[in-house]
Amino acid sequence: MTKHISPTEAAGLIPDGAVVSVSSSSGLGCPDLMLRAIGERFEATGHPRDITTLHPIAAGDMSGIKGVDHIAKKGLLAKVIGGSYPSGPSSSEPPLIWQMVTGNEIPAYNIPSGILFDMHREAAAKRPGVLTKVGLDTFVDPSREGCAMNGKAMAEPVVKKVAxxxxxxxxxxxxxxxxxxxxxxxxxxxGNLTYEHEGAYLGGLDQALAARNNGGIVIAQVKRITKDGSLRPHDVRVPGMLVDYVVVDPDQKQTTQTPYDPAISGEIMRPLDTFRVPEFNIQKVIARRVARELEAGSCVNLGFGISANVPRILLEEGLHGDVTWVIEQGAVGGVPLLDFAFGCASNADAYMPSPYQFTYFQGAGFDASLLSFLEIGRDGSVNVSKLSFRPHVTAGAGGFVDITARARKIVFSGMFNAGAKLGVDNQKLTIEKEGKLKKLVNEVEHVTFSGRRAVEQGQDITYVTERCVMKLTPKGVVLTEIAPGIDLQAHILDQSEFPLIIADDLKTMDASLFTDAPLGLVLPRKPQRTLEGARHV
Known part of the structure; x- marks a missing residue:
């Protein structure tokens, strides 16, 4: 018997007051037709009312896939818990969900994506919850915001600190x-499900188990239905025993602004010369310096922003394959994509379900992470998740907290301050007009990464900007390199709210970074892994 029903029928199955878990990562894997049907049913009937939605990674984007915005309606949505949220440029109208969050209309929370997946796994096994050190001394910690995004959330805590x-x-x-x-x-x-056109598996299996094991229902949105028995068992990622209903959307997009690209789903491999190499600019200078922090043979996580260009730097230098890239949506290897397709990769070696990728991250199985920053604090803490004057431009933390909690090496990259007009001439950096907004501040607005905890754990932390390189030490943030053409006092020390420690062996950044030509980069080889020094817990 087929499980196929219409989106309207499926929306009618959701009762008032339900907790609804939605699998998505922005536009990637977003069941947009189903979310739209829920919103339309509410507009027509006033039901379902007062639902709580769980989004381990954001549902929807600002480029044609509305996602959670379909259900961001007063009376329909009572509470929202997300690993991240749709975001957009400050010049655009904020997404509806952000208007509800900043308007304090509903309790809203930002729980790290990996922890949210862990919570589903615990619910599926009927265990009480998640006990973790991920998030200590960050905004996740109840001694700070406890994941709350607004006042209503502060009144209804979702996390406790326990001994x-x-x-x-x-x-x-x-x-x-x-x-x-x-x-x-x-x-x-x-109802057996395969993912052959998807750019990631995300966490659908874990979410289905959590609902089904507790007497709930599972609704799957797919592109097509095929005859019983026509799918290869090894290709089925969610078995039909967990799926109650199937909704068909033949027009579902693979990811943001992408109807379908077989290279994203690993069905074909793109020639390397089809990948765009970044044009020479200040951001490329930073990405090049970040690349010098890597070792051949290592597994490295990537975040959004300047660091996302580092794989293209290695490609340009003829070093593609020297590093295996791993991203939270699940792709392993290949070339991570940029801009609207971030979260996907072409030519991947494998796709891991997101919950297992986060287990890898939380346990620090990888070698390094390349991430961005909005602010750096006196104690080395980093904010990427909140700016009060531009709230909907930041999407929340996503997997940032899971990734950084125990990472052995992290390289944060970004512009030294905001709004500066910069130039490169004769292998030197020039400051044509200084920025108005300092990013090195006495105290970051939102602690997404704890510098104090990093020092306690002995993590290797580097900050790379266009005008200098800094390291986090037990004594504070130490300036280790300065760009050629930069005045130490005027362009660095005066542009920081807190005093930087100047290294005794302060170096000048390599002038070749500031030249529009390949570097001739050679990465040192990572030592072969052995059991010597392994921790036995």
Whole structure:
């Protein structure tokens, strides 16, 4: 018997007050037709009312896939818990969900994506919740905001700090979804799901288990339905025994602004010369310097921003394949994509489900992470998740907190301050007009990464900007390199709210970074892994 029903029928199955878990990563894997049907049903009937939605990674974007904005309606949405949220340029109208959040209309939370997936797994196994050190001394910690995004959320905590075996831990009670809305490419008549056109598996299996094991229902949105028995068992990622209903959207986009690209889903491999190499500019200078922090043979995580260009730097230098890139949506290897397709990769070696990728990150199985910053604090803390004067431009933390909690090496990159007019001439950096907004501040507005905890754990932390390189030490933030053409006092020390420590062996950044020509980069080889020094816990 087929499980195929219409989107309207599926929306009618969601009761008032339900907890609904939605699988998505911005436009990637977003069940947009189903979310639209829920919003349309509410407009027509006033139901469902007062639902709570869980979004381990953001649902929707600002480029044609509305996602959570379909259901961001007063009376429909009572509470929202997201790893991240749709964002957009400051010049645009804020997404509807941001208007509800900043207007304090509903309690809204930003729980790290990996922890949100862990909460689903605990709910599926009927365990009480997640005990973790991920998020200590960040905005996740109840000694700070406790994941709350507004006043209403502060009044309804979702995390506690508890003592266990003589140590401080964060405890997140499991949240049981009554409905899981997931997405795939193909369903057979029994509801078995395959993902052959998807750019990631995300966490659909874990979300389906959480709902189904607790008596809830699972609705899958797919592109097409095929005959029972026509799918290869090894290709099925969510078995039909977990899927109650199937909704078909033949026009579902693969990801933001992308109807379908077979290289994103690993069905073909793109020639390397088809990937765009970044044009020479200040951002490329920074990405080049970040690349020099890498080792051949390492596995490296990438975040959005300037660091996302580092794989293209290695490509230009003939070093593609020297580093294996890993991103939170699940792609392993290949070339991570940029801009609207960020979160996808072409020519990937493998796709891991996001919950398992986050297990890899939380346990620091990888070698380094390349991430961005909005602010750097006196204690080395970093903010990427909140700016009060531009709230909807930041999407929340996503997996940033999971990734940085125990990472052995992190390289943060960004512009030294905001709004400066810069130039490059004769292998030197020139400051044509200084920026008005300092990014090195006494105290960051939102602690997404704790510098104090990094020092305690002995993490290797580097900050790369266009005009200098800095390191985090137990004594504070130390200036280790300065760009050629830069005045130490006027362009660096005077542009920081806190005093930087100047290294005794302060160096000048390599002038070749500031030249429009390949560097001839050679990465040192990572030492072969052995059991010597391994931790046995």
């Amino acid at each position: 266990f075996e003589g140590e401080d831990w964060l405890y997140f009670p499991a949240i049981v979804p009554q409905v899981a809305i997931i997405r795939a490419t193909t369903a057979d008549e029994r």
